[in-house]
Amino acid sequence: MDSFHYTDIFATKGAEYLIVIAFLLLLIPLWRLLNQPVGSRQPARSVQRTSGGGQLRIPPGLLLHPNHTWSHLEPDGLARVGLTHLLLSLTGGVEVHYLKQHLESVEKGEPLLRLSAEGKSLDIRSPLSGLVGAVHSPRRSLHTADAYAESLLTIEPARWQSEIRDARLGESGRHWAGSEMGRFRDFLMEEERNTHPVPGPMLQEGGEIANHPLRDMDQGGWDRFSKEFLEPHPGREKSFS
Numbered sequence: 001m002d003s004f005h006y007t008d009i010f011a012t013k014g015a016e017y018l019i020v021i022a023f024l025l026l027l028i029p030l031w032r033l034l035n036q037p038v039g040s041r042q043p044a045r046s047v048q049r050t051s052g053g054g055q056l057r058i059p060p061g062l063l064l065h066p067n068h069t070w071s072h073l074e075p076d077g078l079a080r081v082g083l084t085h086l087l088l089s090l091t092g093g094v095e096v097h098y099l100k101q102h103l104e105s106v107e108k109g110e111p112l113l114r115l116s117a118e119g120k121s122l123d124i125r126s127p128l129s130g131l132v133g134a135v136h137s138p139r140r141s142l143h144t145a146d147a148y149a150e151s152l153l154t155i156e157p158a159r160w161q162s163e164i165r166d167a168r169l170g171e172s173g174r175h176w177a178g179s180e181m182g183r184f185r186d187f188l189m190e191e192e193r194n195t196h197p198v199p200g201p202m203l204q205e206g207g208e209i210a211n212h213p214l215r216d217m218d219q220g221g222w223d224r225f226s227k228e229f230l231e232p233h234p235g236r237e238k239s240f241s
Helices: 014-034 044-048 085-091 171-193 219-230
Strands: 069-073 079-083 094-098 111-117 120-125 130-135 139-142 153-157
Touching (some): 120 219
Antiparallel strands (some): 079 153, 094 111
């Protein structure tokens, strides 16, 4: 009489069951992703192409000044000075013209740089008083990626402690940068409501700031932007604590 053999189907099919389970585990998150609202699936890359992208990623140790310049005091006593990411992302690529040269003195609030693009220009005032140190070539192109990557010049500060009281550092700087993006969004809405039409949309769907919105404005728009964001406003500039 032949012996009886018992076959465990669960043991023989174990590998197939594991494959099916793994497939289902992969399918569930894919199904959830495909059923999200379109806006929530927007790639991070496309968000960063708006003018607000990157503005809150501020390197540690940088002081942000109310006129959208930054400074950083080096161990040798010289302060590196540059422009904020938001300012450059609003204008797009610009040429930098130095209004002060090596070893010239400058006072805080005095014109230090001139940014120009397509026949329009903005004057950038010095965030510090002192003696101008190293500068780059008299004329150079500057883009958003350069905002915090390198300084435009150095200043040997004359009154560092007293003149940085209106600057922001760390979390205070990130909060200020976010509020400035909100103020600029309001500025764009006001421009569109008033008699200052521009060729292209300055705000995207959902209220995001479009790429380089100042590019589509005339010199009058740049002047209004300068008055609102780059020139001194004693009532608005609060001391940093």
